[in-house]
Amino acid sequence: MGQTSAGMRPRSSGDARRVRQLVVVFAPDRQLPPAVTLGGGPLRIGRDRDSGLVLEDDEVSRRHAEVQYDDGADLWVACDCRSRNGLWVDGVRVEHAALVHGSVVRIGRTLLVAVDVMVAAGRQLRDETPALRGHSLAMQQVRGEIATLAGQRIPLLVVGETGVGKELVARDLHERSGRPGPFVPVSCATLPGGLADSELFGQLSAALAGGFELRDGLFGQARGGTLFLDEIGALPAAVQPKLLRALAAGEGCPVGGAQAAPGNVQVIAATHRELADDVASGGFRADLYSRLAGWVLRVPPLRARRDDVLGLADAVLDRWRGGNLALSSRAAEALLLHDWPFNVRELEHAIETAAVRAGGDAVIRCRYLPPAIGERVQAHQGDQVRNLYPVDLAQGTTPSESELRQLLAEHGGNVVHVARALRKDRQQLYRWLKRYAIDVAAIRSEQRTDD
DSSP states (O other): OOEEEESOOOEEETTEEEEEEEEEEEOTTSOOOOEEEEOSSOEEEESSTTSSEEOOOTTSOTTOEEEEEETTTTEEEEEEOSOSSOEEETTEEEEEEEEOTTOEEEETTEEEEEEEEEEETTOOOOOOOSSSOOOSHHHHHHHHHHHHHTTOOOOEEEEOOTTSOHHHHHHHHHHHHTOSSOEEEEEGGGSOGGGHHHHHHOEEEEOTTSSEEEEOOHHHHTTTSEEEEETGGGSOTTTHHHHHHHHHHTEEOOBTOSSOEEOOOEEEEEESSOHHHHHHHTSSOHHHHHHHTSEEEEOOOGGGOGGGHHHHHHHHHHHHHTTOOEEOHHHHHHHHHOOOTTHHHHHHHHHHHHHHHHTTOSEEOGGGSOHHHHHHHHTTOSOOOEEEOOHHHHTTOOOOHHHHHHHHHHTTTOHHHHHHHHTOOHHHHHHHHHHHTOOHHHHHHHHHHHO
16 A cells, blocks of 8 residues: 655654555545655645545535644544535544544545554565555554465464454464475363374374274364364363473474474464463463464554454445445444454454345445444434543543543443543553442443434
8 A cells, every 4th residue: 555645754762653544445436545644734624626635525625624743642634624514533523633543534535544553673575465464554564474484484473353354364374384294283171181182193093904094183184284283271271291292302203102203393382361470370281382483473453453344344345245235324324333343253253144134235335234343333423513622631631420421421431442542551441430429320321222
């Protein structure tokens, strides 16, 4: 994806550089302009040809909005320029709003996502592939890591939430490795209790005609290839020492056997848990963790790369009806505002469900989406204009109870979005909610009643 600059002023920290962008992810004419890199000067947005970001959208004013930098707070702030149809940030119509990583901006029918990420110096950035989709800088870095690691005999641990695509990452690593053997996936959470040992390493048993018969385990089946151990944190404690020996020697001993069989197996483990915490609590062997985590590759959750959401949704629609289905602007905004706790897997299911509900309609509309997703946009269709850039909050002072209640109401009781608006960790926000005895569930219930 190309980039244009608005008064480029790079910021770096140590061996990493900070990248701040506005990315157009939905446009009425389906033509997405290059991402705009935010720099030192203001960025004008509108239909005027002298705008820093020109939008071909008949619902956009000639000078619709401007993005300005607040040096004291180190924040970019979106400002409405008395536009005809208003400026919307995270589903709320605003006069001013701070832009943080993942902020969703609507101007007319055009949707943009704010990006604020650190890119390590020297880190490879690789374009989207059919196996691993997503144009975001976060996914470009993941694919760059894969390119660096492919073919290397280094123990690898893939970490990420449920549904982010850890197995897809492992498959891509295997295919790029050039290893002739197969890719063999297994979930450690589903290995049968007392049989986990034989399932992994095989079993040597007496044959009917005398002698012995060797039944290959998963290690044997993956000979010359890659064994993918998903949910490694669920591996039974009794099997962990044997896996450690197999990793150290490159071979495993079948149950009932005295001699290890040559393996030549590349092992990639994955988990949605922080194994270091399990090690600290005694639930996972420290030496096994050290052996598995020669390199830790983290796959970001979907909510951390909102600029990928609509591209992934379009890929599902292409598979479903050959590109003859499209998202409405409202439905696209609803998808961007959802937090996707189950990540890409949940997105795929939501789009497939919407495609069925659409029937013969060629457009996916909000009403076809699962209610928990579509209702978020419907809840903020009034014309009341908010100011989501209170200076005292941006400078880091503690918000008052009334300010917190107002923000929670504006964001439909969504704690994640309020934390983003305040540029605070969710745990800090929960501490404030506890201090003021604010019942978030009650606020959500009031919002549903009002809707």
